[in-house]
Amino acid sequence: MTTTSKEILKKYWGYDNFKPKQQEIIKAIISRKDTIALLPTGGGKSICYQLPALLFDGITIVISPLIALMKDQVLSLQEKGIKSLAIPSGIKHSELDTLLDNCIYGNYKLLYLSPERLQQELVQERIKRMNVSLIAIDEAHCISQWGHDFRPAYRDISKIRNLEFQHKKTNPPIIALTATATPRVIEDITEQLRLDEPKLFQTSYHRANLTYTVQKATDKFYQLEDILNKSKSSCIVYVRNRKATVNTAHFLNSRGITSTYYHGGMSRDDRHKQYLKWRSNHTKVMVGTSAFGMGIDKADVDCVVHMEIPDSIENYFQESGRAGRAGQKATAMLIYNENDLVRLDNQFIKVIPGVQDVKKIYKHLSNYFQISYGEGQQTNHRFNFSEFCSTYKLHSILAYNALQVLDRNSIISLSQEFTKRATVNFKVNEYALSYYLLRNNQLDDVVKAILRTYGAVFEQVTTINYAIISTKASRTVDQVHTALLTLHRDDIIDYEHQSFDTSITFLVPRDDDRTINTIAPFIKNQANFKRLQVDSIKAFINNSNVCRAIQLMSYFNETMQSPCGLCDVCKDKTVQKNRTPANQAIIDILYEGPKSAHELTSLTHPKADIIHAIRLLLDQKKIVLQADNTYKLL
Template sequence: MDSSLSDILQRYWGYPAFRPMQEDIMHSVLSGKDTLALMPTGGGKSLCYQVPAMSREGLCLVISPLIALMKDQVETLRRKKITAYAIYSGMTWQEVNRTMQTVAESNCKFLYVSPERLETKLFREYLPALNITLLAVDEAHCISQWGYDFRPSYLRIAALREELPDVPLLALTASATPEVQEDICQRLAFGEHKIFRQSFARPNLSYSAFATHSRINKMVEILENVKGTALVYCKTRKRTREISELLNARNIQSDYYHAGLTQDARSTKQEAWLKNETRVMVCTNAFGMGIDKPDVRVVIHADVPDCLENYYQEAGRAGRDTQRAYAVLLYDQDELNELKEMPAVRFPSLDNIRTIYQGIVNYLQLPVGGGEGQYYDFDINDFIRKFNPDPAVALNSLRALESDGWLTFNEQFFRPSMVQFNTTKAALYDFENSNPELEPLIKSLLRAYEGIFDRNVSINEKNIARLMRADVKEVEQGLRQLNSYRIVEYEPRKETPQLMLLRGRIRVEELTIDMEAYEKRKALFTQRVNDMVKFASEQKDCRSTIIGRYFGDKDIADCGICDNCLRRKVTTLNKEEFSAIHQQVRGKLLQQPLLQHELLAALPHIRKEKMSVVLDFLQAENKIRVDPGGRIHLL
């Protein structure tokens, strides 16, 4: 083990040793090689660039599409007394300029940047002043248009590499098929490079899939038998609320989460779940990315995802503490049939795309040639109400326009409230004397926010209200009053989804997209859907093996604990033998719950392996349950 790397790991993160493959990845990066690391969700990807960056001089530039994850990483690093900043959509020019200036003039170690920021004039002006010695690209699969989550803004990274020719790049992803892995290396302009793939096996995670007509009943059954924290993933926002209410009505404490909630509501709900104040979070896939909660015991999919990439990432949030956990997929045949029809819905015709484009530019009231590079508030539900397109056609046409580089659409946009004083200190003193009711607010702003006289600063109305022991609405009203008197410039926080045109408005008949690439993406999407349908309905092959081979892990072995492996194990016992062991186990458990070793001691003539097969099967079929202390109860 490299002593300097292990010393850094111990000093800043408190870990005694690296996980498998982490140190090899770090040595590859430190030797100057471009590196692609495929590591499962929760596998410790961020340490692979954070530790080597701390071992050398200079700045590590981290490119990530997830604002919430960037903020979380920056806060975590700062708690460790490591200097880190982030730049993302929604920040004002002044904020970005101030951040870039600070990074350039300090010993900053990490700068997190969203990909769309890379080609802005301001970023490129500061780039030569940044001593960048390592590039890290998180969610690297986003650069491949053949992958499941293509983001055109990622294509800008290749141009950045031309400006930093001798800086090694570490690309990280949890899920990429062999074709996507090859595309990542090509599009990121890898030179001499290495690829590291961790096994996709999760030895403690039991996958299962159930065809059921009553999903809520099945969920209740699972959540009653598997104690501890849980996630339930749904496809729609409306469904998260409905299922949460149904679970609460059945005395299973839960809450719901989706991207349509306010920033405050999302933060409050997430915090309650992390602290185990909420047991079950019913959510869309907006929840979970970058959230480190190791003790999730079960992840239930109430709806079938459209690809194994999404399923594997979401299911993989269970059991990161290496204790037994469960990933359960619920489906019915109608849903699988609908899934097979999705490619036609997900990839609208060019005529449909043009119609939606025309609607968007009319909605924004843009003249021909106008709008390039500008952000606009864009509430897609309001757009649908006013222009009456089919909602699925509207959303998927937006995706097509984004993939082809016509626009970007950021549904989870958030910019905090901004305030700057707009007067002299002498004039402010006179104003306070004339308006004593606003004096406490003015004093609170000056106390809480250094530099508020010199520049625009982001504020939090809730924090100010706590300082003043006042109501948040009173604070907001006071800020509006100060703004009307021109004492401050106050911009309330913004959470409206944002749309930016990357090219000026053109006549609709001139709109074209690359149909060859579009049709290839459609064919690959169709294949991903078919693979997901096969996974759900598979009754024989090990589920862990199906997932591993999908991602190119040819050496993966059967897990032995998924529903199909258990089913196969039971078939190795003949019917009479299984029935005999079942009845003897039932007889003992009727008397009292027992630990497994107590059950084996009570039935010494039954081999341990055969007992384990029967117990695993009975637990999977909800005939028995194991409590947190390991005692087996008859149901």
């Protein structure tokens, strides 16, 4: 590897050495070879194309489905002094035109695009005029219908190879990157991207420092508290929904375990504040939905806990992999009960949208925003998802899954973003307002912040920005909202406000049934694949005979020679050697519910054996003695 590459690594990223496989991957790209890179979560995928972008003349085009991650990466690059930009959805034609011109003439090094944006004729025409040095396909598993997040728009990425680049006699090399891909997916990636004898770089999926444990528990919160108390560093706890993030964090705080929460319904600023608390170790535990973790690289996480069963092995493996990134010993625990297995079907199988479901939701969506036939393309709309479902009496989970289908199939672009929109108009003159503030000086900061920011609030209805007002008034957004409500109640202002938690951009003109009929085969395939994923995670949980690590490696077609010796299956096999009939009898009866010592010693086994077995099971933390002196199975 050239000294220049290491100098760039040190200058911009501050690292002295490359992570495993990074050096070989960068060398292949510099040699202009098509490349597939399978690196685990935290393996440093982005450097594999960002660093070559600085070595090459011209611009690197990065195609990614993750809008939020694109923005974060561009911000990070800009902070390093690397010229880069992302083209978001829902912008005006003139603005798109300007951004593309900047890429041609502005000496930019990286341009981030969604696969849907790449399909636009204007974008393709401008790319022809760019000095494109490299094309990077992030989350490349999305190109395969056998991948866990298939997006049909990825299938059209190969068209970029047909473009006649003005600055190139040959096509620029392509690098496809992903953290998880089965051999079937790798083969599909190669075929769909039309890669030319690609060099495949893959690190082992096995993480010897990470122990996988699946624990069945009647009291999941007790089990969670126990493992977090044993952890000496940062932890992540994954739960199913937004409400559970708040409730779980409150429970842990009440038990003396500092915690915060993160979910997609929070504003970007609030999410960032909560993240910084955890990142800076002011709080030990981050409780989040699956919205938390993408792009997160915190080295000292030594424990990831799933409080409910994920919808696929891919997601479980990726989320668990956020523990132990610095190579330290770490634990990935999945805590479940029988109800969770039933809930898995209810939440993922019974709410898989069929073709007719998607047609109905798409029609409702178009009507909700009054989109006429043949119109609506590239229009952006913010709305409250619950109100939308209430308007049409829709099952919320089924409706949201249908929106995700429309998003994955490039009919709409969907994002969750909590925003508030408000207008203010002062109803009193300045003298009356001054008199009012003398008696209500607690509102003075908010009112003055509005007056300093918006000059016409006495003359006309004015749209205000909560974030700007909260910053200038040194108040939270909620405090600003409360102050405005007070002013409205006291008849000082007219205050209109709405809250939104969902944003969509229509990517194609409205054509109802015809629009959905074109993607009907994909809808059916995705439904079948989701069923297979759920069946696979169930099989993983229920298989108490094969080492957890071996099961996971087998899923990704990797052979592991010997059991890990640390997971719950391996440990249980060790315990089995010492298990007596009395042990098993106690476990069997406690499955029925808590039992007293008298009930346990009444079992048909010698009393001394029962007492010995109780002590052993307590030491092994298989059972616990409760405050009411009954024993309970953990």
